[in-house]
Structure formats: C-alpha cells, structure tokens
Amino acid sequence: GEKVEQHESTLSVREGDSAVINCTYTDTASSYFPWYKQEAGKSLHFVIDIRSNVDRKQSQRLIVLLDKKAKRFSLHITATQPEDSAIYFCAASDGADRLTFGKGTQLIIQP
C-alpha cells in the first residue's frame, strides 16, 4: 500500500518568513494530495489539496507543489503568522477509498 513520508518532524520559522514542509509518497498511482492542519488540542481540518493533473496550486498564502517524477509534494506557507502554528499533515490517496497520512510536522512560528 501507499506510504507517505513527511520529512520534517518540527520546523521553526520567524514570523513573516516562509515555511516549507516536504512529503514523499511511494505509489505512482496516487493522484490526490491534501494537507490538513491540527491546532493544539484540536481536531484536524482541511487546508489545501492538489491533484495529479496540475503541478502547482495556490490559495492565499498557501502554495502546494507536486513533482510526480520525484513522487514529492510540498506545502509552502508565505508571510507566516502566529496562527499558522500547528501540526500539518500531508496525505496521499492511492485509490478511491482511503487516505494515507504522513506523521505530521509541528510548525512553530517565532515572534
């Protein structure tokens, strides 16, 4: 089955700088790559996704890049703000039914 590796377990950036979280996947059949955010003590909610028919997607300060050849995708958060502090999970779907998640990246925004 699909395996998703999230490379940074913790990432610390200064407020206003950009943050980049990287993930790789194993199944070439995977075609859907969402990102979820979990704020401290709370549940997860969807933030942005990308499908395999495009290699870049932007939603306000969030940019997702997909490199299908390298089986790699990344989340870029520009102009970081304190409310961006959270755990971010990448995921990949290798079929119609299920998502496989990475282990999560704790993003810390320093003042």
Add this chain to the structure above:
Amino acid sequence: EAAVTQSPRSKVAVTGGKVTLSCHQTNNHDYMYWYRQDTGHGLRLIHYSYVADSTEKGDIPDGYKASRPSQENFSLILELASLSQTAVYFCASSGLGGQNTLYFGAGTRLSVL
C-alpha cells in the same frame, strides 16, 4: 456545515474491558473512517466503511472491530482493551472517499489502565 460528532470525548478503560467509541455524521456522506493518532506515528487508519452494514480493514485493524449500522453511525469496538490502545481516536466522513475532503470529529482520548 458538515458535522461529525464523537462520543465519548474521553474515556478511561481497564485492561481487558470492552470499549465502544461512537461516531455520528450529518453530512449525508457514504464514507466513514476511524483513525488513531499517536505521537511519532501520525494518523493511522483502523477501519473504514463506504456503505451501511459493511466495513473494511485499514492498516492497523488488529484488536479492533467496526460497525456501521446506518449511513450516519459508525462505531469502533475494542473487545479486550490493552495498554497499547491508549491513543486519541478520530472519526471522519467523506462524500467521495479518499479523493475528497475528510471532515473530522473532535476526537476521543482513550486511556487504558
């Protein structure tokens, strides 16, 4: 707004006891999932379902059973709870399975003593 409700929100169970975690969704979604979250392991899929009265095994089904008596309800059952099952459990629903947004419940914190 999409709503997934889990109960209880927290539970303390004894080793060897039976635990049932419940999930109710009002999204009219076909797909429902149970994940567990552990530090260092992220989210791992236990069981899921895409239709009432049918469940599928996820990546870590051992020690867990699931029940989907209706489209709205999905339960996770630990017949003989063990210390290793201490974790936070999340239920989620989706209209189109893994190819679309998952809506998560608030989570259930289970401690097995």
